[in-house]
Amino acid sequence: MLSHSRKILVYAVGPAPCTLDHCKVLLCDALHFLPAKCEIFIRTAKFLHKFIVSENSLCTLFVSDARQQLHGIFMQFGKNIQTACQLRAAVYSNFDTLIHQYQNNW
Numbered sequence: 001m002l003s004h005s006r007k008i009l010v011y012a013v014g015p016a017p018c019t020l021d022h023c024k025v026l027l028c029d030a031l032h033f034l035p036a037k038c039e040i041f042i043r044t045a046k047f048l049h050k051f052i053v054s055e056n057s058l059c060t061l062f063v064s065d066a067r068q069q070l071h072g073i074f075m076q077f078g079k080n081i082q083t084a085c086q087l088r089a090a091v092y093s094n095f096d097t098l099i100h101q102y103q104n105n106w
Contacts, residue, residue, distance in 0.1 A: 034091060046084045048066045048070040073087065
């Protein structure tokens with residue numbers, strides 16, 4: 001059992017931020033899911049696409065804003081991305097590259 005002073009030392013020092021990032025990436029890879037941030041990008045893109053093509057008159061008022069937001073999301077992952085499906089492929093590709101970098105540096 002650790003003494004009180006040792007417990008404080010462990011919590012005060014803690015793991016390095018780069019180690020935490022490394023563990024998060026490898027955990028996501030092991031569990032076969034993307035980090036939440038990436039999933040949010042993909043789900044937002046799907047929602048905005050449905051919003052843009054909707055025939056709802058209220059949605060049509062905000063189509064230009066939705067297009068700008070969707071374009072902004074696509075541009076974060078590449079210039080040639082036009083659909084949520086292409087976005088998902090680009091996100092997975094970027095994530096796979098990141099995993100390989102972490103595995104090579106570990």
